[in-house]
Amino acid sequence: EVQLVETGGGLVQPGKSLKLTCATSGFTFSNAWMHWVRQSPEKQLEWVAQIKAKSNNYATYYAESVKGRFTISRDDSKSSVYLQMNSLKEEDTAIYYCTWRVGGFDYWGQGVMVTVSS
Amino acid sequence: DIQMTQAPSSLPASLGDRVTITCRASQDIGNYLRWFQQKPGKSPRLMIYGATNLAAGVPSRFSGSRSGSDYSLTISSLESEDMADYYCLQSKESPYTFGAGTKLELK
Numbered sequence: 001e002v003q004l005v006e007t008g009g010g011l012v013q014p015g016k017s018l019k020l021t022c023a024t025s026g027f028t029f030s031n032a033w034m035h036w037v038r039q040s041p042e043k044q045l046e047w048v049a050q051i052k053a054k055s056n057n058y059a060t061y062y063a064e065s066v067k068g069r070f071t072i073s074r075d076d077s078k079s080s081v082y083l084q085m086n087s088l089k090e091e092d093t094a095i096y097y098c099t100w101r102v103g104g105f106d107y108w109g110q111g112v113m114v115t116v117s118s
Numbered sequence: 119d120i121q122m123t124q125a126p127s128s129l130p131a132s133l134g135d136r137v138t139i140t141c142r143a144s145q146d147i148g149n150y151l152r153w154f155q156q157k158p159g160k161s162p163r164l165m166i167y168g169a170t171n172l173a174a175g176v177p178s179r180f181s182g183s184r185s186g187s188d189y190s191l192t193i194s195s196l197e198s199e200d201m202a203d204y205y206c207l208q209s210k211e212s213p214y215t216f217g218a219g220t221k222l223e224l225k
Binding site for chain 2: 035043044045046047050061062063064097101103104105106108109110111
């Protein structure tokens, strides 16, 4: 069974940092292209970042809204993907989901809440 | 960036109705279009992939179609369990973009 479990969310002040972790199981993580997607309190879904596999040189891609502030990374030995979030803004407040899509399947974690507020 | 314009934002309907939600892509995305259903407090669930293919476990009353740059999700006969939010996603190229969502609710 495929599982994705996000941790690391919480309340943080503007300008601070936070690191999210997505621990996975049930599939060959080392071959998987992984994504982070977030959902604002207004319920808008926004793709945040992607990291490809080692065979693709771990290429990374970012939404313009987070470029230069967020970093996606992975540890294949731990079947985990991470999202380092720096210089957080109030508009980064959202539920953050880790996702994996392959062919006709799309797997999402349960999500983790990040609240940026003073 | 590819923009996905989704309509309507809200869709009041009755049980048994045939309903259609549409997304229009601002650039060619081929068939790289997915539809998701989301219920309160839950993660999005894949309903349609490749614009027209039913995802595993999805009831056959759901279908997807394409006409040019317009992509549609149709529910042939609405059931109470279908009341949810629906989103389209273009997965052709980064940055991947979602539609703004459609809230399907009972009339």
